[in-house]
Amino acid sequence: MGLILPWLLAALLIIAALAVLAVVLTRRRRADVRTGTPLAHTDRLTTLPGYHRALLRYRALLAALVVAGLVLFSSAAVLAARPSATIATYPQTANRDIVLCLDVSGSMIDYDVAITRAFGALAEEFDGERVSLVVFNASAVTYFPLTSDYAYIRSQLERIATQFESPDGAYFDGTFFGEGSSLIGDGLAACTLRFDTPDQARSRSIILATDNLEVGRSIFTLPDAGALAADHDIRVYGINPGDTTSRDYLAQYAEEFRQVTTRTGGDYYALDDAGAIPAIVDRIGSQQATVMRGAPQLVAADTPVLPAVLALLSLASIIGIAGRLRR
Amino acid sequence: MPSLLRKVKSKLSIHAHRRVSALLEGEYSSLLHGRSVEFDDLRHYVPGDELTDIDWKATARMGTPMTRRYVATRKHTIMFVADTGRDMAAISAAGETKADIAVLAAGVLGYLATRHGDLVGLIAGDSGHTGFRRAASTDGHLEGVLQFIHAATTLDSRPSDLTTQLSYLARRFRRRMIVVVVSDDRRLGDTETALLQRLAVQHEILWITICDADPTSGELASATVFEVADGARLPAFLRSSHGLAHEYAERVAADARAIGDLFDRLGITTTRIEREADVVPAVLRLLVEHRRARR
Structure with missing residues (x-):
């Protein structure tokens, strides 16, 4: 708590003190002037016990009036001096671009469904984030570009999830232009190029889901694509359903995948069960949020509530007391 | 300066058609003559x-x-003892200045006296000063007496102190007189009681009390009110306090009873006047009661 105009408070208090002093002095000078209706022998009245009780009540009310007046004036003076509180804000939390980069080879479909569904649920909480979906097999296709239209994002994610599940899904259209399948290096490299605002200070990340069963020749190797992402300041979060003990022969690729993701500052999740995916997506979302918490900015905001309420209450009691005294 | 005596006469003439005037004549005559x-x-x-x-x-x-x-054996002397302290500059129960009522009451009695050839004198003052007008029997003299009371009573006068005037009377006069005290609802201390006791033996004493205003009355509720003795304000909040009017009325009644008992004991006839309109009937009442009491 602080005051934006502390000198004003001091000035008002000094003025008030002078005013009170002036009133007291003039009253003292005026005390002897007899105006009004002259009465004699009022000691008959003033020595009555009832009068004494009334006098005590009168003095109590006067004291309350003075106190209420003091509270009113000081709270008004404090209000005039603008009480403020310094609030730390953390900007940029919702300043993210996320590209979902899904391997749509046959072995990945179950996981892709889980990821899109989980991401659709996560999109409910987004505010300011932009999301894009890229699917790849031999070649990469932008299913929808970076957008913050969450209704659209949800509908598109739902649509592709339905396509994944239907036998004649069109999700793989355009993903076979290339030699082989699951060309993960090319897929990642394509995804790094989907960020349309390289000049803006936004956090960029790619959620790359692949079993890393690369068949054929890709233009970019996975480490090359990882280096490209790192150059563009993009974090890569890897989800690898193929990295399990049942597929030990892939351990070398899995290790490579892990190293690529960690090198970009991202994370790597190996799993066997599609049911774990929503938890992982959640974790990536929140991890991103903490990572992106920028330096706190201090903002001084007016906090007039307490003095304003005090002023109102004291004003109300002044009116009440004055009414009783006038009775 | 407007003639105070003319006001007294006009007051009496208002009552003429009600024969109060004639009654007054009769009462006054039988009182003294x-x-x-x-x-x-x-x-x-x-x-x-x-x-x-x-x-x-x-x-x-x-x-x-x-x-x-x-035939009257001799001329009587009516000696007014008037309080002209600042207490009398306060207002009466009806809102008129008490001194004005006092002047009127003294005027009515004094006028009757001069008409009968009796002498009218005055001892008036406050705690600091006592003025004396010798007894005489002309209209001009009576006017002077009334003017003295009228002029001496102001809010700037010294506090009322009837003791000074009563002891002046006790000191200075040896012959028997009709003493008419014009005062207000004051309480009488031991000194005054002792003085009155002594004076009541020597003189016939009639006591005219001009009633004080009731500070708890509704008519004063919105007025700024102060006590003449010390200038202290009496806030309306205090005067209109619940139940205070009743308490005050009881106190006033008790005081009036106490002083009534004292006057009865001393053989002093008394009357209470609240407003100018009551002056003539009140003076008549005073004379009637005095006649009855003497018997």
Whole structure:
């Protein structure tokens, strides 16, 4: 708590003190002037016990009036001096671009469904984030570009999830232009190029889901694509359903995948069960949020509530007391 | 300066058609002149005349009641003792200045006295100063007496202190007089009681009390009110406090009873006046009561 105009408070208090002093002095000078209706022998009245009780009540009310007046004036003076509180804000939390980069080879479909569904649920909480979906097999296709239209994002994610599940899904259209399948290096490299605002200070990340069963020749190797992402300041979060003990022969690729993701500052999740995916997506979302918490900015905001309420209450009691005294 | 005596006369003439004026005459005559033995003349009976003074033979002859009049043995002296302290500059129960009512009451009695050739004197003052007007019997002198009371009573006067005037009276006069005290609802201390006790033996004392205003009354509720003795304000909040009016009324009644008892004991006739309109009836009442009390 602080005051934006502390000198004003001091000035008002000094003025008030002078005013009170002036009133007291003039009253003292005026005390002897007899105006009004002259009465004699009022000691008959003033020595009555009832009068004494009334006098005590009168003095109590006067004291309350003075106190209420003091509270009113000081709270008004404090209000005039603008009480403020310094609030730390953390900007940029919702300043993210996320590209979902899904391997749509046959072995990945179950996981892709889980990821899109989980991401659709996560999109409910987004505010300011932009999301894009890229699917790849031999070649990469932008299913929808970076957008913050969450209704659209949800509908598109739902649509592709339905396509994944239907036998004649069109999700793989355009993903076979290339030699082989699951060309993960090319897929990642394509995804790094989907960020349309390289000049803006936004956090960029790619959620790359692949079993890393690369068949054929890709233009970019996975480490090359990882280096490209790192150059563009993009974090890569890897989800690898193929990295399990049942597929030990892939351990070398899995290790490579892990190293690529960690090198970009991202994370790597190996799993066997599609049911774990929503938890992982959640974790990536929140991890991103903490990572992106920028330096706190201090903002001084007016906090007039307490003095304003005090002023109102004291004003109300002044009116009440004055009414009783006038009775 | 407007004539105060003219005001007194006009006050009396207002009452003339109600025969209060004539009653006053009768009461005053019987008060002071009914005791002489030397027959003077006959006149028509006026209410208030002593029944024993009616000449029944003459009444039978004339067919209308006739009253014997006697020659006064000597001139009487009416000595007014008036309080002209600042207490009397306060207002009365009806809102008029108490001094104005006092002037009027003294004027009515004084006018009756001068008409009968009696002498009217004045001892008036406050705690600091006592003024004296010798007894005389002219209208001009009476006017001077009334003017003195009128001019001396202001809010800037010194506090009221009837003791000073009463002890002046006790010190200076040896002969018997009719003493008419014009004061207000003051309480009498031991000194004053002792003085009165001593004076009541020497003189006939009539006491005119001008009633003080009731500070708890509704008419004063919105007024700024102060006590003349010390200038202290009496806030309306305090005066209009619940139940205080009743308490005050009881106190005033108790004080009035106490002083009434004292006056009864000392043989002092008294009357209370609240407003100018009541002056003439109140003076009449005073005279009637005094006549009855003497018997």
